Amino acid sequence: xxxxxxxxxxxxxxxxxxxxxxxxxxxxxxxxxxxxxxxxxxxxxxxxxxxxxxxxxxxxxxxxxxxxxxxxxxxxxxxxxxxxxxxxxxxxxxxxx
Amino acid sequence: xxxxxxxxxxxxxxxxxxxxxxxxxxxxxxxxxxxxxxxxxxxxxxxxxxxxxxxxxxxxxxxxxxxxxxxxxxxxxxxxxxxxxxxxxxxxxxxxxxxxxxxxxxxxxxxxxxxxxxxxxxxxxxxxxxxxxxxxxxxxxxxxxxxxxxxxxxxxxxxxxxxxxxxxxxxxxxxxxxxxxxxxxxxxxxxxxxxxxxxxxxxxxxxxxxxxxxxxxxxxxxxxxxxxxxxxxxxxxxxxxxxxxxxxxxxxxxxxxxxxxxxxxxxxxxxxxxxxxxxxxxxxxxxxxxxxxxxxxxxxxxxxxxxxxxxxxxxxxxxxxxxxxxxxxxxxxxxxxxxxxxxxxxxxxxxxxxxxxxxxxxxxxxxxxxxxxxxxxxxxxxxxxxxxxx
Amino acid sequence: xxxxxxxxxxxxxxxxxxxxxxxxxxxxxxxxxxxxxxxxxxxxxxxxxxxxxxxxxxxxxxxxxxxxxxxxxxxxxxxxxxxxxxxxxxxxxxxxxxxxxxxxxxxxxxxxxxxxxxxxxxxxxxxxxxxxxxxxxxxxxxxxxxxxxxxxxxxxxxxxxxxxxxxxxxxxxxxxxxxxxxxxxxxxxxxxxxxxxxxxxxxxxxxxxxxxxxxxxxxxxxxxxxxxxxxxxxxxxxxxxxxxxxxxxxxxxxxxxxxxxxxxxxxxxxxxxxxxxxxxxxxxxxxxxxxxxxxxxxxxxxxxxxxxxxxxxxxxxxxxxxxxxxxxxxxxxxxxxxxxxxxxxxxxxxxxxxxx
Numbered sequence: 001x002x003x004x005x006x007x008x009x010x011x012x013x014x015x016x017x018x019x020x021x022x023x024x025x026x027x028x029x030x031x032x033x034x035x036x037x038x039x040x041x042x043x044x045x046x047x048x049x050x051x052x053x054x055x056x057x058x059x060x061x062x063x064x065x066x067x068x069x070x071x072x073x074x075x076x077x078x079x080x081x082x083x084x085x086x087x088x089x090x091x092x093x094x095x096x097x
Numbered sequence: 098x099x100x101x102x103x104x105x106x107x108x109x110x111x112x113x114x115x116x117x118x119x120x121x122x123x124x125x126x127x128x129x130x131x132x133x134x135x136x137x138x139x140x141x142x143x144x145x146x147x148x149x150x151x152x153x154x155x156x157x158x159x160x161x162x163x164x165x166x167x168x169x170x171x172x173x174x175x176x177x178x179x180x181x182x183x184x185x186x187x188x189x190x191x192x193x194x195x196x197x198x199x200x201x202x203x204x205x206x207x208x209x210x211x212x213x214x215x216x217x218x219x220x221x222x223x224x225x226x227x228x229x230x231x232x233x234x235x236x237x238x239x240x241x242x243x244x245x246x247x248x249x250x251x252x253x254x255x256x257x258x259x260x261x262x263x264x265x266x267x268x269x270x271x272x273x274x275x276x277x278x279x280x281x282x283x284x285x286x287x288x289x290x291x292x293x294x295x296x297x298x299x300x301x302x303x304x305x306x307x308x309x310x311x312x313x314x315x316x317x318x319x320x321x322x323x324x325x326x327x328x329x330x331x332x333x334x335x336x337x338x339x340x341x342x343x344x345x346x347x348x349x350x351x352x353x354x355x356x357x358x359x360x361x362x363x364x365x366x367x368x369x370x371x372x373x374x375x376x377x378x379x380x381x382x383x384x385x386x387x388x389x390x391x392x393x394x395x396x397x398x399x400x401x402x403x404x405x406x407x408x409x410x411x412x413x414x415x416x417x418x419x420x421x422x423x424x425x426x427x428x429x430x431x432x433x434x435x436x437x438x439x440x441x442x443x444x445x446x447x448x449x450x451x452x453x454x455x456x457x458x459x460x461x462x463x464x465x466x467x468x469x470x471x472x473x474x475x476x477x478x479x480x481x482x483x484x485x486x487x
Numbered sequence: 488x489x490x491x492x493x494x495x496x497x498x499x500x501x502x503x504x505x506x507x508x509x510x511x512x513x514x515x516x517x518x519x520x521x522x523x524x525x526x527x528x529x530x531x532x533x534x535x536x537x538x539x540x541x542x543x544x545x546x547x548x549x550x551x552x553x554x555x556x557x558x559x560x561x562x563x564x565x566x567x568x569x570x571x572x573x574x575x576x577x578x579x580x581x582x583x584x585x586x587x588x589x590x591x592x593x594x595x596x597x598x599x600x601x602x603x604x605x606x607x608x609x610x611x612x613x614x615x616x617x618x619x620x621x622x623x624x625x626x627x628x629x630x631x632x633x634x635x636x637x638x639x640x641x642x643x644x645x646x647x648x649x650x651x652x653x654x655x656x657x658x659x660x661x662x663x664x665x666x667x668x669x670x671x672x673x674x675x676x677x678x679x680x681x682x683x684x685x686x687x688x689x690x691x692x693x694x695x696x697x698x699x700x701x702x703x704x705x706x707x708x709x710x711x712x713x714x715x716x717x718x719x720x721x722x723x724x725x726x727x728x729x730x731x732x733x734x735x736x737x738x739x740x741x742x743x744x745x746x747x748x749x750x751x752x753x754x755x756x757x758x759x760x761x762x763x764x765x766x767x768x769x770x771x772x773x774x775x776x777x778x779x780x781x782x783x784x785x786x787x788x789x790x791x792x793x794x795x796x797x798x799x800x801x802x803x804x805x806x807x808x809x810x811x812x813x814x815x816x817x818x819x820x821x822x823x824x825x826x827x828x829x830x831x832x833x834x835x836x837x838x839x840x841x842x843x
Contacts, residue, residue: 054714055694059242059282060430070282071493078491079151080241092692093149095732110775111629114636117545117599119618119628125551128618136617137626137774140743144621146734153491162621173619179497184571185504191559191569195552206555208548208571210614210661217619227495236497247498251570254509255537255580257516257529264501271498279494299573300753302760303666340798342757365756369798371518389665391658391672392728394701396829397665399760436699436728 016047024088033088038076042066046085056082056091100124105134126204128217131169141165148172154224157279158237161220176223177239178214178230179278182249182271182291183264193233201226211288212248213239241281244426247271249291250299258367259293260311260379261409267291269415270422277426284433284442287426288388294375295364302400303387306439307425309418310384314406315376316357323372324353337370380408383421385451386440393441401443403452405462424455447475506567508581512537524644525601526587538582540565540590541572543600543610546631547662548575549618557597565590574651576603576610600639606646606798608638613654614662616673621734622727623656624673624743625772630654633777634784647795650788651752658726668801669784670748670763673772677740678720679729687713689735696732705729724829745772745780749787749817750802761802766814768824783818790816809842 016024024043028035035043045065049057059082063070077084086093102108102124111120123130135143148163161174181190194214198206202218209215218226227237239246249267253259267290271278290301293311301308328334334348345359346366353372366373387400407418428451433442443451452459502510512531519529527539542558544550548571550558558577562569567581582590591601603609611634613627614620631654653663656673664670693714697705704722708715715736718729729737747770751763772780787801794816795804805813814822827834 053694055435055698056692058284058435060284063282070280071276074156074280074493075491078153079156080149083149083151090690092690094692095147095734107775111632114632115639116632116635117543118632119545119547119549120632121598122545122549122551122554123618125553133618136623137629140625140774141741142617142621142623144617144619146621146731154493156494158494162619175619179499180571181499181501181504183501184573185501185568186570187504187506187568188559188562190504191555191562195555195559198555199552204552206550206552207615207619208544208550208575208577210548210573210575210612210663212573215619231495231497234497234503235499236495238494248573250573253514253516254505254512255516255529255539255570257519259514262513268498268501275496275498278498279496295755297754297760300663300666300760303753303762304663336798340757363755363757363759368756371520374517389655389660389663391660391724391726392699392701392731396701396726397660397762399762434698435695436732 015044020047020089023090027088027090031087036076038068038072042068042073042076042081043085043089046082046091047089050089050091056086056094058082101130105130107137108134123205126198128203128205129170132164132166135166135169143169144173150174150220152220152223155227155237157240157243157281158227159223160240173217174220174223176216176218176226176237177209177211177246178216178235179238179246179271180208180212180214180248181235181264182247182267183251183254184212184248185251185254185264190233190235197226197229201229211239212246212290236275236279238275238278242283242285243279243281243287244274244277244283245286245288246278247274247289247291248299248301248305250293250297252293256293258296258364258375260313260375261291261293261309261381262412263291263293263311265412266309266381266409266415266418269412270419273419274422274426283426283430285436285438287429287439289422291381295362296368301387302384303397304389305387305400306385307422308384308387308400309381309407311379311409312382312406313362313376313379314408315378316355316360317362317367317376318374319353319355320372320374321352324370327370327372332370337366340365340369378408379410380406380414381418383407383418385425386438386443388438388440390438392436393438395441395444398440400440401448402463403448404457405460421455421457425451428454450475504568504570506581508567509537521605524607525591525604527604536584537580538584538587540579540582540587540594540601541603542577542579542594543603543635544575544577546575546611546628546635547613547615547618549615549628561590561593572610574603574610574612602644606648607644608646608650608652611635611638611652611654612663612667614656614660616656616662620656620661622659622731624658624675624727624739625656625671625745626774627654627656627662627671627673629774630671630745630772630777630780633775633781637781637785638788643792646792648798648800650791650801652784653751664746664748665751665762666753667751667763668749669787670751671772671780671784672746672748674744674746674769675725675727675739676742676744676769678723678725679718679727679737679739681716681718682736682738683708683710683715686715686733686736689733691733691735691737693733696729696737699728699732701726701728743772744769746770747780747783750800750805752800752802757803758806764802764805764810765825766817766819787817811842 207215249263566579616623653667655662747767748763
């Protein structure tokens, strides 16, 4: 089960709280998204990165920390991966030009 | 019924005057001129900071502006079309772009500064619009922190000074790095271009984060027979000799001589006298870090020359240039700070470390003069060269 | 999950835009000349020629579908292909020499202008500003329009050297400015304002807001409700990066104007690429007349036309005369504001080579 996947990560911070997970799940449901373990892996990395650094995790960092390839991430969160992750986690949205 | 612009005093005034008016163009499309009038009137754009857009089929190339006057226009999505290198646009392509702009968009075609062509259409029209663009060989990209549209000068198809085939190299790089153009993932945008000769008509050294500029290594070639006919046609030898920034030309009243030790291969004489032609030993200089923008600690800057001459005779040499570009993009992605343009990155990280990390030799031509201090050189945080931390 | 259709991955091939003639003659051109304003002639090693007619487009390359079709029509009727230049003008390439007259007449009748080659003013390059951008401090297209009207009305169109003018609506200079003989850049005079309540509500990336500031003028400001920031106006250089990162809570002040620079040039001929020197750091830029801006640009051009030697660009003139004389000549009185506080080594003299 997806929720059982607990990211401990290289950053040494605690994973998401169960409340945070529930919120994400609810938002995903609203958007009709089915979250796979890979999705959760990226969501947790991003969430924990923000908790630690107070700035959103870049795609480059996401690739490094997740071990996934760029295009895999674009398949999991199509369009604008960083933005789509933020939309679920509630982290700040990236601003593009 | 009065046209919209007639009701808008500032737009109306900008319709007048001798020079062709952008408002006249806008008024022939479905562009909401009230938005523009509002900006002019208030001194603040009626468009607001970029809204969020995420289209699975278009990871890069689509954007949206939000609106400060949603009553006039709720939002304005747009598409950036990668322009063919050299700016070349055939009648067919122009007509199909016009068709697309009218069929899917508001009828406006914007030849934007970065080398892209912007079209404006509602969100739900963007994917069909991209598919139609694909059908005649165009595609989109150039938004977000990605490799922006590769541009070049017109190249040897029309120019007598092109030392390298700039549009061909730009197209090669564009195709090789198409994923970097279409899937943002860099620390910041990277604008890149290829100029065919040191005249750099496209201002790649100043505008672009990364560029290859055609150069020649031997000396300008003087054809004294042709020089005589140039004189006979009224050419001014004094102006030519005096205009040379290094005073490398001598004119004895009969023949023109070039002091090869003094010449800096700047193109001045070649530009001003058809009897002088560029040398035959040709290649590119590698320049990184140019930008007009005042963001980042360095502000606007001309790029740094990191390699003065890389031989290039034909398309077989493109692969090596692409390898350098790839290695450099990787280095910047790894060590660049978030939102750090390449010019600021080079200044902070150090040109020497970049050359070392890429295994390139520091050539004497890249120095204006040797450094004026005896400080130890920059190293990585863990003492490494070109790897390790910042 | 359904497989998403990803981008087609096409880098457009410029060769598709070229006629056979230009492909055949690629690399064979050996010379070129301006045969009349707006018309270039290239000749090849076998004597073959290629004529180009340059058309100045409406500011910012904003074209209606109708105008784009008109350009395409001219290519079909008179030329082989077309190209957009990097200064937002348009070239018809491969024009039959006996059709040039007719083509020029037709272009003129349509309201567009043939020109922008050689020693005259070239198309004024500018960004899109209030037409479609949120960042602009001033509106570059209308400034380009007004200045082009002024230049087109000048009796003398033959200048000592090419004159390139670029207008960028904000410090990001997408339209250029520092590259040009005369550059105009939209600038903000007031420091950015932070609206703490809005900033907190907007959920912006505070880390980036702080780290992107080039002068470390932004510091975190912890509030009971969350983390806000404060901006030290004394350190701020008005680059506007913060307003780009956190538009929800940081906004640029209302007082906006134009910085005017001269002597920028690209290309390596002569002295090499040179960034423009700011000589009027802040001029009011009031649409739609832009009276003062127009007056300043006019007086710079008039001074240049009067003083320059043949072939001398504005930057070279200033260098030959000495900036002191040049600045006096174009009416700059406030020298103090031209000193670069940010990078003193770039502008403050460190030798005793004076011109008085």
